[in-house]
Amino acid sequence: MPVSNHRFHANMSDNTVVNYQLFLPRDYASTEANYPLILFLHGINRRGSDIQRLDGYGLAWVAENKQDFPFIVVTPQCPADSDWTKEYDSILALVSDIQENHRVDEDRLYVAGFSMGGHGTWDYASRSPQLFVAFVPMSGWFDPSKAMLLTEVPIWAFHCVDDDKVPVSETKDMVQALTAIGAHVNVTYFAGLRHDAYKVIFETFSNAVLFEWLLKQKKTVQSGECRCD
Template sequence: MKNGLLLIVLLSTGLFTKAQDLSLFKKEWLFQSGDTLPYRILLPQNFDANKKYPLVLFLHGRGESGTDNEKQLVHGAKLFLADSNRNNFPAIVVFPQCPVNSYWSNVQMVAEGSKSASRSFYFTKEGEATGAMKMVMALMGNLFARFKIQENQVYVMGLSMGGMGTFEVVRRMPNTFAAAIPICGGANPATAGSLTKTSWWVFHGGKDDVVLPKYSEDMVKAMKRYRVPVKFTLYPEANHNSWDPAFAEPELLKWLFKQKKKAEPVYNERGGGN
């Protein structure tokens, strides 16, 4: 009996290890115009190059910036490695990594008193995309060229800096994404009218003292004024790591992959669909 129990434990441990194996996200790098974008890519199990798959873009937070092509998998990657999710939601999942000297979103940050003090965020309405965002948009074009993408099922998720980047990449590629999930992010409410073609699920922590919840709240209010399809989940007791309860939402990926664009976009290299 003991040997049988031990065998079950070992088998279960082996299955869990396989499910959480970050090396399943293949390391790749995109080079363009002297810039380099590290990214990790997870292909569906039993990948068939002749079959179309949904595409999920995931934008990490500031703490995972760098060039090691490792840290961007700290938050969120295990969600897509879970066996149940890989079986139920086969998709191409991509985690790019932002360099430390850039930012996903074109946002200004102000700290008062000292450089390490809490920061206020001022989101620009217009202006040129950051270098990192330009590379992400180029990566999207590259993925569409290399793989057969189910064009009515292209999604983006992001947390903190990546939540801000989620709002921004949808604004800059308004005909591309069927659904977006920004977590503890924000954007300029004046840009809400550019987000109408995408379905949204916005998350924030009520006690977030890094990126205040008002940044998401203000966006959601503006989005509703423009009749953007959006729902908002505020975790009253969560601080900045509201991604933990968000990732634990049982309906999260079910909701995401249920969203489909009514008309398939035709991707073009200028960064969007027609």
């Protein structure tokens, strides 16, 4: 199915509206199966109120160009004067609405994001490990002093060593902080991609092992905690 544009009115005190794009797997309409969901958080240059700024961009673009992409992809648009940490409540409301209205495998909810979205991915990992079960920050940053919040969270971080916007040290510092407290984190470093969103996102999600890893992360029925099969 092609990516479609939507507007979500969050039932919140400030009457929040969230523009978003939705990708459904090609066989969604012909099956009764539930599908894992990836929340994708874009970078700073895609902020605004024109949803078409997300056309041909990000994980939804990757999904559209794969015949057998097995995930629902939700790509909200961040308002021009905001960032993903500020939009946390409205984005969780959006995810809840998608769960209610689509066949989502509620044991397999993931977050991925690039640059500002990578920062948002780290942040959501620290705040919602009970809802989302794995996180893929790309070219992002976070506060290493908050590493203790991520000790049990499955994370696979990606960054380019010659990133000219967000230094690779931002990811290296997080990896070091997590390793120092005995936490495990997967990390992949690219070369030659700089801070090119298209290249970094494409290279990240061209990794078949990443998809295998994501699908192994799920909640246990009994506890709601993440289980890595």
